[in-house]
Amino acid sequence: MVSRGRPRDMQVDERVLRIAAALMLERGYAGLSIDEVAEQAGAAKTTLYRRWPTKDHLAVAVVARLQADDEIADTGDIRADLVNYLEKIAAGLNRMRAAGHRQGPSAGTVGELVAAAARHEDIGRLTREQYAERNALALALIERARVRGELRADLDAEALFDQMAGALYYRVMITGAPVDRAYAERLVSSALEGNLTCH
Amino acid sequence: MVSRGRPRDMQVDERVLRIAAALMLERGYAGLSIDEVAEQAGAAKTTLYRRWPTKDHLAVAVVARLQADDEIADTGDIRADLVNYLEKIAAGLNRMRAAGHRQGPSAGTVGELVAAAARHEDIGRLTREQYAERNALALALIERARVRGELRADLDAEALFDQMAGALYYRVMITGAPVDRAYAERLVSSALEGNLTCH
Amino acid sequence: MVSRGRPRDMQVDERVLRIAAALMLERGYAGLSIDEVAEQAGAAKTTLYRRWPTKDHLAVAVVARLQADDEIADTGDIRADLVNYLEKIAAGLNRMRAAGHRQGPSAGTVGELVAAAARHEDIGRLTREQYAERNALALALIERARVRGELRADLDAEALFDQMAGALYYRVMITGAPVDRAYAERLVSSALEGNLTCH
Amino acid sequence: MVSRGRPRDMQVDERVLRIAAALMLERGYAGLSIDEVAEQAGAAKTTLYRRWPTKDHLAVAVVARLQADDEIADTGDIRADLVNYLEKIAAGLNRMRAAGHRQGPSAGTVGELVAAAARHEDIGRLTREQYAERNALALALIERARVRGELRADLDAEALFDQMAGALYYRVMITGAPVDRAYAERLVSSALEGNLTCH
DNA sequence: AACTAAGCGAGACGGTACGTCCCGTCTTGAT
DNA sequence: ATCAAGACGGGACGTACCGTCTCGCTTAGTT
Numbered sequence A, B, C, D: 001m002v003s004r005g006r007p008r009d010m011q012v013d014e015r016v017l018r019i020a021a022a023l024m025l026e027r028g029y030a031g032l033s034i035d036e037v038a039e040q041a042g043a044a045k046t047t048l049y050r051r052w053p054t055k056d057h058l059a060v061a062v063v064a065r066l067q068a069d070d071e072i073a074d075t076g077d078i079r080a081d082l083v084n085y086l087e088k089i090a091a092g093l094n095r096m097r098a099a100g101h102r103q104g105p106s107a108g109t110v111g112e113l114v115a116a117a118a119r120h121e122d123i124g125r126l127t128r129e130q131y132a133e134r135n136a137l138a139l140a141l142i143e144r145a146r147v148r149g150e151l152r153a154d155l156d157a158e159a160l161f162d163q164m165a166g167a168l169y170y171r172v173m174i175t176g177a178p179v180d181r182a183y184a185e186r187l188v189s190s191a192l193e194g195n196l197t198c199h
Numbered sequence E: 001a002a003c004t005a006a007g008c009g010a011g012a013c014g015g016t017a018c019g020t021c022c023c024g025t026c027t028t029g030a031t
Numbered sequence F: 001a002t003c004a005a006g007a008c009g010g011g012a013c014g015t016a017c018c019g020t021c022t023c024g025c026t027t028a029g030t031t
Helices: A008-026 A033-041 A045-051 A054-065 A079-096 A108-119 A123-148 A157-175 A181-193 B008-027 B034-041 B044-049 B055-066 B078-097 B110-119 B121-147 B157-175 B181-193 C010-027 C034-041 C043-051 C055-066 C078-097 C108-119 C121-147 C157-175 C179-194 D010-028 D032-041 D043-051 D054-068 D077-097 D109-119 D121-146 D158-174 D181-193
Strands: none
Touching: A008 A033, A008 A045, A033 A054, A033 A181, A054 A079, A054 A108, A054 A123, A054 A157, A054 B034, A079 A123, A108 A123, A108 A157, A108 C010, A123 A157, A123 B157, A157 A181, A157 B121, A157 B157, A157 B181, A181 B008, A181 B157, B008 B044, B008 B055, B008 C108, B034 B044, B034 D109, B044 D077, B055 B078, B055 B110, B055 B121, B055 C121, B078 B110, B078 B121, B078 B157, B078 B181, B110 B157, B121 B157, B121 D032, B157 B181, B157 D121, B181 D109, C010 C043, C010 C055, C034 C043, C043 C055, C043 D043, C043 D158, C055 C078, C055 C108, C055 C121, C078 C108, C078 C121, C078 C157, C108 C121, C108 C157, C108 D109, C121 C157, C157 C179, C157 D121, C157 D158, C179 D010, C179 D158, C179 D181, D010 D032, D010 D043, D010 D054, D032 D043, D054 D077, D054 D109, D054 D121, D077 D109, D077 D121, D077 D158, D077 D181, D109 D121, D109 D158, D121 D158, D158 D181
């Protein structure tokens, strides 16, 4: 089957995403309007809808782009590796925090994306898969540390990771507390060392 | 300051919140329409707007009401107390999960509320305060356990609590994984016992 | 039947009408808001509604007050008397012209009052009666001039007056053309002298 | 300039104006609701607002349409021509009289339009232009009669026309007196023949 | 002096419509 | 088949006033 008709203009994708990102960072999710993106990008709305079936889809694409492909390093020091990884996640979240609303404490955009994922089955599936992939790397990291004896043999890796990542999201979305390297270190310490008294 | 003018009709608040809750649980955040709530409640839109200046404000009020006043028990067994408390939080989140979107895994409504808190300074401040209050109780619980020697003397109570609560929110909003008593127990175990190998 | 209860405060009437007039002249009919008048007058809305059952009624009262009680002089010179009388009417209309809309050519307020008279049977009846009274004076003036031989014996006094007064209203409401003493003189000349060629 | 984008659907204009006219004639100006017109016309409110930026604009368009394009005949008999023309104007006004308010004597709708013209600069300009155009025809008619010797050489055509047209509007809007062919004849007689005694 | 009746300021209430915003779909003619 | 342009149906939002109502207080005349 040969491709027929006029080929898609890839520059449009680029322009649209760039402008959409600018709008979203400047005015937040609500300030991201398809009409305005189209106009500013000199593109037709139909052109946008051909690529992203929904404003939500476009927004997800925009955010996906903003988030660095957090590579995960394995130095053999699980504590340092975790801190570094958490810091990368935190950096991405803090970037969201700045979106719209002149740097409020809470990252509304993250909330909007959660909502978008709930509204559209495909977005939900997609983002869950992406998170699963990403988290699998972290779980593998933990697993290797366990195998080589740094961590307890019977640990609950999933719970451990949820605890640390979750705490970041919790602060960013709910309590509005800061999320930085210092906090990442506290988290890792608390999670790894345990909190019971030593017997 | 003396009260003047016709007093507000409290039954309106009651009726409106009840109907708004029903709408929101049945059809989700987007399905909560001020016009419809007003009509069904036999109230004028202006009456709603006198109480809640925005749909977002109403939605927050509705959810605040849905969440049981999670009392926190202190039995002296920190482990059990934490599990119980987390389970209560999980129950509230699971209730949100059911809202609209035919029981999707992710709680879109929670995301919407986070977004609302970011859109409106006052909502943000309010919800952060409420969370702070609620969390203070949990922190006090932990503190008492520390004092009586159940927990390490130098623990980071805040990090500890963020970890557990955050994990719940993370699952509900991000990964879509289940959140139940079993998971609460895993969380508490992981957080309290630590994950390093014993030296 | 003796008066019972607290007597009405006449100062309220005064204050309200003054403020309503100011609002109407400044911002036009639409800018006359019962809520605002009440607030500025330090009166309750109920107090206004006790006196004027409708915004329209208040507006009519305001305008009635603005229009000077055009006395009509009979000097024996019908031409001069008519010009003077028309000029008085024109002055009243020009005052309306200034209301709201930064001195537009057309007197919107007069139109609003016509509309109000159509909306409320009582206002309509009242204003028609007032006009009838006022016009009766002019008709009597014309009649006296006819009797003493200044005007044709078989003239149609009503048509004559309608022509002159009507032309003023027509300009003020419809064409927006100016209405001043010079125009009053042209009107009287045209109406009295006739326009056919002399045979 | 090439036409681009989807062309406007002229049938919408047609349908909307028809329905709006029906509503206005049946229930008067206040009974003309954009929401209702849109619904009955099966059009979106935005579609209406794209064409008429305001309810006032729509109302003016509706009325403009109701008024027959009064052609003006020139038979050489100025008296008859004027009577015929005035009768046409009267017919249009009487049609307005019936609008809403169960056939009141006063044409509230005409008043509303005058008010609308004062509220919106563009409407005012437009209607004044339309009246100017229409009146120019009548003035030309008068002028031709003057030239051919039917009327006085030094007559004031504008004043003459204002008198006759104005009298009609005056009755319709102010005194509520009837406006029919008989009255048109009285007007023309009075205006043409003059009212002074013959010397 | 107590009672009754109306007036009054304040402000909540039901109601109606407005004009706006934005979404996602469509129709057109040109590439 | 894609594109720019832009009209369209649809749905909700938040606003503005209207005219009515309920309060508690004030100001009289009546008993």
